[in-house]
Amino acid sequence: MKLYSYWRSTTSYRVRIALALKGVVFDTVPVDLVAGDQRTEAYLGVNPIAGVPSLMLDDGTVLTQSMAILEWIEQAYPTPALIPADPVQAAQVRAAALIMATDVHPVNNLKVVQQLKAMGHSQDEGIAWMQDWMTRGLTAFDAVIPGGDFSFGSAPSLADICLVAQLYNAHRWGVDLTPYPRLTEIEARCLALPAFDAARPENQPDAG
Known part of the structure; x- marks a missing residue:
């Protein structure tokens, strides 16, 4: 699993916290937003909105938008729960x-x-x-x-x-x-x- 991330990105920060809380192992792929890495042709092929984070699963599926990624993490790794059942x-x-x-x-x-x-x-x-x-x-x-x-x-x-x-x-x-x-x-x-x-x-x- 690869997380395309920028160290100061608050959206990336959210996803890193959730993965760490769940004990999910991942590799970080840095995307330097200040240098403009997000607008390169290679990265636009990963995430057309030119933002981070992007989470590439082991089968090559790419998830984007931090809140959608967080919902996926919660469903794929339900323990510990970050959203109440009620x-x-x-x-x-x-x-x-x-x-x-x-x-x-x-x-x-x-x-x-x-x-x-x-x-x-x-x-x-x-x-x-x-x-x-x-x-x-x-x-x-x-x-x-x-x-x-x-x-x-x-x-x-x-x-x-x-x-x-x-x-x-x-x-x-x-x-x-x-x-x-x-x-x-x-x-x-x-x-x-x-x-x-x-x-x-x-x-x-x-x-x-």
């Missing part, structure tokens, strides 16, 4: 995860920020843009989780995976996290686990 609880976990994955990340990813710069916005304006969307998302996430040791009870879930990956970006871009003590406490508990630690951006083979 349908209402499952919907609540998915909803919290999607705040990070669909309301925050898409407007903050590299190609959006590059487009803002191409339209004449400064670096500071781009950072303010990202900080604003992350603050909105973190505020909403904090409001919908019941809490516990993790976002939903005593074990990490899909919601925690998406939260930790997004908090990496929040730290990177200087978001004020003092209003979110619950979230940073959850982050610390997650990162103390070997699977989350192994998946950290700085622990990847292409980290630079």
Whole structure:
């Protein structure tokens, strides 16, 4: 199994965490987004949207889009469960995860920020843009989780995976996290686990 990944990609980070939690062995194939590797003809043959992650299974099947990959991982490797069996609880976990994955990340990813710069916005304006969307998302996430040791009870879930990956970006871009003590406490508990630690951006083979 091969994971096409970029070390700072939060979407790749999500998938690395899930694979590590499930104990799934995989090889990392670095795709340097800053250098433009994602737009090469070779990589477009793997993922036509020119993004990461892409997960190539042992039979050559390629899965794309991090949330779809995470759902596949959950079904293919059900233990430990990252989504509750109860349908209402499952919907609540998915909803919290999607705040990070669909309301925050898409407007903050590299190609959006590059487009803002191409339209004449400064670096500071781009950072303010990202900080604003992350603050909105973190505020909403904090409001919908019941809490516990993790976002939903005593074990990490899909919601925690998406939260930790997004908090990496929040730290990177200087978001004020003092209003979110619950979230940073959850982050610390997650990162103390070997699977989350192994998946950290700085622990990847292409980290630079």
